[in-house]
Amino acid sequence: MGKIIHELKKVSGRFVFPALIPKKPNSEKVLIIKDNSIGDFLLFSGILSFYIRHFGDKVYCLVNNNVEDAARLYTKNVIVIDNKKYFASLKYRYELLNCLNDIGFGMAVNSILNSSESRDMLHILKIPMTYLYGGVVMDLKKKRRWKNVASIIPSLEMFDEKGIYTKVLNHERHFMERILNVKVSDDDIKPYIPLKDTISERVINKFSLYGGKYIAFSFSSASLKKNYPADKFMEVIGYLHRRLNIKAILIGHDQYGSVELPDFIIDLRGKTSLTDAFSIIKHSRFFIGNETGTTHASWIMGVPTVMIYGGGHFGGFPPEYNSGNTVYKYMDCYCCNWGCKYADIPVPCIKEISVSDIIKVAEKVLS
Incomplete structure (x- = not known):
């Protein structure tokens, strides 16, 4: 019964929230989504820093609540999501969606495929320039539902010639290069932790x-x-x-x-x-x-x-x-x-x- 109620909340929000959340004028602000684990975020840190250098203080980063401390080492523009609450509480989900809508993002970037929360947010908010990635260790499912909502960047091969996974950092680099139409070096996206002595x-x-x-x-x-x-x-x-x-x-x-x-x-x-x-x-x-x-x-x-x-x-x-x-x-x-x-x-x-x-x-x- 609990699982059925959870699914009902999940699906009903996709119909209800677009009507409840009035569209705000879009700005040049950029939403970078990285709402998975600490390790994933740290490996992504060089990529995030490149986005910040490219767009300046227009960049906002959405992270899971257990990553907030680390994210604030890189930018003050941090938005926090509690993934456990997102689908469990309609009130929490509405408040977070409304907060994101109030900021008025003109662009959103999400390379994460295993976060149904972040995909739900983007499908409801319909930020004008939304970019999703085709696949890292799994393929993006239900691609047709993103027609007229997001641009899906084709991914690198999932496995290399030896049959092992392509490095996630290579996927992230490829995704960013296609979005920004740039070429970057290893040093440009080198992971780092700016912890002051x-x-x-x-x-x-x-x-x-x-x-x-x-x-x-x-x-x-x-x-x-x-x-x-x-x-x-x-x-x-x-x-x-x-x-x-x-x-x-x-x-x-x-x-x-x-x-x-x-x-x-x-x-x-x-x-x-x-x-x-x-x-x-x-x-x-x-x-x-x-x-x-x-x-x-x-x-x-x-x-x-x-x-x-x-x-x-x-x-x-x-x-x-x-x-x-x-x-x-x-x-x-x-x-x-x-x-x-x-x-x-x-x-x-x-x-x-x-x-x-x-x-x-x-x-x-x-x-």
Whole structure:
């Protein structure tokens, strides 16, 4: 019954809201939509900055509420969406749509295919120059419903000649180049985090930490099936502690509950903001984590990083710089878009990565 009510709210809004929201004159303001995860946003940061350089302060960025802290490092023009509330509450949905309508955007850019919320917004608001992307790790569905509503930019090939996913950053570059009719270099769209030293040093002092005198790590990711087993993770952290003779800082969410931690670990799970976590990572000697936002933040900031990398989107989200190194166990079912055929949690391509394989990559990074 709950699912039926949810669908009724979802569909009815598409008929009701266009009549309730009066059209405002369009301006030159540009809406850039990136309402997915922290890692996706950080990989997109160089692209966002290019849009801002191109259009100036006309650019507004719509992000998920858990990304707001990071987005405000790049622009003050941040609009926040709570994806959990969007379809659940007609009142919330109306207020957000009305807010976007009041700003009066003349252009909207959305490369995200897995966000039905952002597609719903664009279909209701019908911003004059709306651009959607044809496909990243999945194809845009129901393309005919966008006739006379949006321009759909044809995508790059989904897989390369080796059968692995084309890098998402390459898709984002291609999408932007087609919209703006420009050619950009790698440096033009290089992901970065503009975290001021004064801010990061204040955070280090707040938690009584010392730059370079600790390693940082995180158990958590966006999905439990992508999390490396906690007991094996602790073996790796124990080895690094003995190898470097320094403390370890645990950040992120408390997905594992009350895992017993040794004395050399300072547990800051749930005690930091997103920018606090970036600051702690920035001053660490070394970072290790699953393929998640904090791990991407680490290599982007040039911190020696080991990423435990699964096969669901293999090739799509690799580290771009030498500071980032991946460890993975190849399987013939890679590139499944996380529709794993096994019921295991975590999935086999994560769970079967050995402690010794991670340590080998860590030693390579440390040397």
